[in-house]
Amino acid sequence: MIRLTYTALLLLLFLGVQAQKNTPEIQNWLSQNIVDLKSDYFKQLDARLEGNEVLGLAESSHGTEEFFREKNSMIKHLITNRNYEQIGLEFPAQWVEKVNQYVLSGTGNLNEIMADFRLYKTQSLYDLFEWIKAYNAKTKGKKIEVFGFDDLTNSNYLTRDSLMAQSLIDRQTKAKGKFIVWGHNVHLSKDTTQGYKPFGHFLAKRYGQKFFNIAFDTYQGTVTVISVDEYNAATFTKHSLDVPKDNFTALFATQKFDNFFVYLTKNSPFSGLKNTISHINSDLRKPYEIPVNLAYDFDALIFIKNTTPSVMLK
Numbered sequence: 001m002i003r004l005t006y007t008a009l010l011l012l013l014f015l016g017v018q019a020q021k022n023t024p025e026i027q028n029w030l031s032q033n034i035v036d037l038k039s040d041y042f043k044q045l046d047a048r049l050e051g052n053e054v055l056g057l058a059e060s061s062h063g064t065e066e067f068f069r070e071k072n073s074m075i076k077h078l079i080t081n082r083n084y085e086q087i088g089l090e091f092p093a094q095w096v097e098k099v100n101q102y103v104l105s106g107t108g109n110l111n112e113i114m115a116d117f118r119l120y121k122t123q124s125l126y127d128l129f130e131w132i133k134a135y136n137a138k139t140k141g142k143k144i145e146v147f148g149f150d151d152l153t154n155s156n157y158l159t160r161d162s163l164m165a166q167s168l169i170d171r172q173t174k175a176k177g178k179f180i181v182w183g184h185n186v187h188l189s190k191d192t193t194q195g196y197k198p199f200g201h202f203l204a205k206r207y208g209q210k211f212f213n214i215a216f217d218t219y220q221g222t223v224t225v226i227s228v229d230e231y232n233a234a235t236f237t238k239h240s241l242d243v244p245k246d247n248f249t250a251l252f253a254t255q256k257f258d259n260f261f262v263y264l265t266k267n268s269p270f271s272g273l274k275n276t277i278s279h280i281n282s283d284l285r286k287p288y289e290i291p292v293n294l295a296y297d298f299d300a301l302i303f304i305k306n307t308t309p310s311v312m313l314k
Contacts, residue, residue, distance in 0.1 A: 025269045026251065030262065034255055035262065036257040042077050044263070045074075048299070049212060053172065053179065054172065055180045055214075056180075056181050056200055057180060057183075057213075058185040058187070058188035058213060058215045058298070059071075059182075059184060059185060060184075060185050060215070060216060060277060060280060061218060061278070061280040062120070062224075063239075063280070063309055064223050064224075064304070064307040065308045065310045066306075066307060066308065067216050068310055070302060071182065072127065072131075075087060078180065079144055083177075083178060084178040085142055085175075086146070086178075087132070087144065088147050089120060089146065089147070089148050090149065090181075091148040091150050092150055093147060093149065095116065095117070098113045099129055100145050103132045103136055103145070103146060104145065110130065114126060114129075119225075122310045122311060122313055123311040124311065125313075129146070132146065145175075147171060149167045151163065151164075157196060161196070161202065164183075164199045166202075168203065169206050181203075185217075185277065185298075186290055188200040190203075190297050191293050193296075193297055194291060212299045213298050213299055213300075214300045215277065215292075215297070215298040216302050216303075216304070217249055217303050218249075218304050218305065218307040219243065219244070219250070219278070220243050220307070221241060222307060223280055223310070224310045225238075225281075225282060227283055228283075238309045239280075244278060247275050248292070249278045252301075252303040259303065259304045260303050261300065261301070263299070264299060264300055264301060273293070274293050275291070275294075277289065277292055277294075
């Protein structure tokens with residue numbers, strides 16, 4: 001019932017922003033400010049992350065292969081060059097702790113450990129964990145840890161996000177250091193545009209400008225989604241996206257680069273403007289778009305025009 005109530009809320013908010021149109025001013029601003037992902041945009045990102053303590057890597061889909069690859073590259077860069085030390089996943093702590101022991105000491109079999117990782121049971125995440133394990137084996141500095149901050153048994157959206165935030169804050173306060181957290185756009189947004197206080201809202205309140213979040217959005221193609229039966233057995237399927245119209249995602253798809261990074265400033269034409277971006281639930285529940293006040297919900301955005309389904313671990 002709680003899940004249905006939240007879905008209905010998102011649908012109402014989604015309908016409420018459809019009349020807003022993208023303007024030539026926004027088109028011109030994007031043309032001048034987007035950076036091709038083929039370029040070395042990490043230099044621009046590094047400059048924005050001065051003083052950062054928590055970096056949020058959000059996503060419109062948990063089943064887009066290109067998101068996994070781009071995040072892998074970014075995380076490796078940030079660990080190697082910017083001294084990030086802990087990687088958090090929107091997944092239960094007790095499950096991810098087994099991965100943490102593997103990357104720290106090689107305990108266990110990673111393929112077996114990830115057997116129940118649902119949409120995170122991907123070849124890309126497997127490769128990232130193996131890379132972290134190899135990094136830890138040779139580093140003379142502090143070893144990288146991975147952790148989970150979610151509780152899949154809590155379906156109450158009014159409490160789930162606040163509990164995720166408190167879990168992360170408690171860990172970061174104790175460990176110090178620089179953290180990366182990986183989750184859905186709907187959770188990592190900062191504002192209350194979606195009608196409730198998400199995970200990112202609490203992090204922004206706690207860390208202020210030391211919390212930086214990046215939305216990931218996609219326009220067309222295919223994603224991996226999941227269904228879980230009464231015996232908790234997961235089935236993965238591929239789903240082709242409906243192409244959106246007259247929203248931010250559709251606007252991004254018209255830009256000169258198919259895949260780009262853009263820093264969202266509050267003095268940009270996006271400031272105060274509400275519309276929607278793509279939203280693909282793990283189990284493909286509607287709505288397929290979520291309302292955002294883009295310049296207030298996120299500090300930056302990575303857009304990948306064409307999505308292919310995430311490669312699941314065999």
